[in-house]
Amino acid sequence: MNKAMEYVKATQAMEELIISKEQEELILDSLNGEISEEEFEKKAKEIANWSVKRKK
Numbered sequence: 001m002n003k004a005m006e007y008v009k010a011t012q013a014m015e016e017l018i019i020s021k022e023q024e025e026l027i028l029d030s031l032n033g034e035i036s037e038e039e040f041e042k043k044a045k046e047i048a049n050w051s052v053k054r055k056k
Contacts (some may be wrong), residue, residue: 001031022047 005028009019019027026047030040 001028004031020047 005024008027009024012019023044026035026040026043029035030037035043
């Protein structure tokens with residue numbers, strides 16, 4: 001799992017995108033089956049909306 005996350009981080013970094021600790025935890029929770037797909041989508045949208053509001 002850690003190897004997969006490191007790959008994701010590396011590919012995102014090539015695009016100058018950084019995965020936050022919160023995003024990483026959300027992804028791992030989903031991959032580990034700790035949250036449903038619906039919960040993942042809801043939380044991902046919340047994170048995205050917070051990020052957009054913060055940039056304004």
